Amino acid sequence: QKEVEQNSGPLSVPEGAIASLNCTYSDRGSQSFFWYRQYSGKSPELIMFIYSNGDKEDGRFTAQLNKASQYVSLLIRDSQPSDSATYLCAVTSGSARQLTFGSGTQLTVLP
Amino acid sequence: GAGVSQSPRYKVAKRGQDVALRCDPISGHVSLFWYQQALGQGPEFLTYFQNEAQLDKSGLPSDRFFAERPEGSVSTLKIQRTQQEDSAVYLCASSNRDNSGNTIYFGEGSWLTVV
Numbered sequence: 001q002k003e004v005e006q007n008s009g010p011l012s013v014p015e016g017a018i019a020s021l022n023c024t025y026s027d028r029g030s031q032s033f034f035w036y037r038q039y040s041g042k043s044p045e046l047i048m049f050i051y052s053n054g055d056k057e058d059g060r061f062t063a064q065l066n067k068a069s070q071y072v073s074l075l076i077r078d079s080q081p082s083d084s085a086t087y088l089c090a091v092t093s094g095s096a097r098q099l100t101f102g103s104g105t106q107l108t109v110l111p
Numbered sequence: 112g113a114g115v116s117q118s119p120r121y122k123v124a125k126r127g128q129d130v131a132l133r134c135d136p137i138s139g140h141v142s143l144f145w146y147q148q149a150l151g152q153g154p155e156f157l158t159y160f161q162n163e164a165q166l167d168k169s170g171l172p173s174d175r176f177f178a179e180r181p182e183g184s185v186s187t188l189k190i191q192r193t194q195q196e197d198s199a200v201y202l203c204a205s206s207n208r209d210n211s212g213n214t215i216y217f218g219e220g221s222w223l224t225v226v
Contacts, residue, residue: 004153043202043217044154088153098144098167099215101153 003027006089006102014110019076021105023089026070033065033072034099036088044088048074079109113137115218117203123224124193132188132221136205143186144215145178146202154202160186193225 005024013019021035032051036044048063050056050072056063062075072091076083086106090099116135124130136143142161146154147170156170162183171178175194180186190197200220208214 006153008151043219045217046215090153096167097142098156098159098170099154100156101146103151103153 003100004089004091004102006087006105008103009106010108011105012108012110013079015079015081017079017109019079019083019107019109021074021076021087021089021107023072023074023102024070025072025089025091027091027093028067028070030070030091030093032092033063034090034092035061035063035072035074036090036101037083038086038088038104040085047087076107079107081109081111084108115203115205115216117201117218117221119221120219121222121224123226126194126225127192128225129189129191130193130223132190132201132203132223134186134188134203134205134218136184136186136203137207137216138184140205140207140216141183142206142208142215143180144204144206145186145188146204147172148200148202148220150199157188157201190223193223195225198223198225 003026035048037047038044050063050065060077064073086104088104089102118133145157148154158178159167160180175191177189202220203218204215206215
């Protein structure tokens with residue numbers, strides 16, 4: 001079992017809809033949770049980070065964390081074609097400084 | 112520079128050839144990470160430096176992989192006797208704090224193809 005699991009997709013949503021991206025992790029000691037966006041051929045770009053249970057909102061993006069269920073999600077409201085990319089979930093655990101990534105979910109927003 | 116700079120951007124190597132990939136982190140950044148990203152996968156951790164000290168190399172896949180950061184700034188990832196399975200994007204990232212995540216910045220990557 002991979003440490004961080006994501007549905008690979010592709011996930012397609014129409015423009016203006018809500019896109020919901022999900023991630024589960026296996027290490028209960030995971031402390032910090034991140035969502036990165038990666039356009040094709042580009043480097044990962046941080047969108048959101050969350051440390052505590054509950055929701056965290058930033059513009060059109062909302063990160064949700066449920067440590068009991070070992071689940072973190074990203075909601076994108078009013079999806080735009082420019083949101084089409086691969087979304088990577090990443091976690092840090094314990095004293096480890098590096099990020100552990102999932103394999104990513106490819107999102108396509110249809111105009 | 113303004114961001115993390117990596118070179119070469121693209122490298123084609125013949126199987127068995129040695130390659131060296133360079134990373135120039137953001138000035139003053141203490142932490143430096145190397146990741147390997149295969150096509151369709153997320154980045155996989157290779158190694159971590161804090162200044163010139165290599166504190167974690169647990170992700171290096173074999174003894175053909177070697178990384179250094181002798182003066183605590185520029186880092187080089189060297190792959191000896193390249194194999195086809197080494198074909199991937201090699202991402203360098205730097206951070207200005209000891210922890211990761213919300214202060215980490217990625218370079219554009221070095222795309223390695225082994226033929």
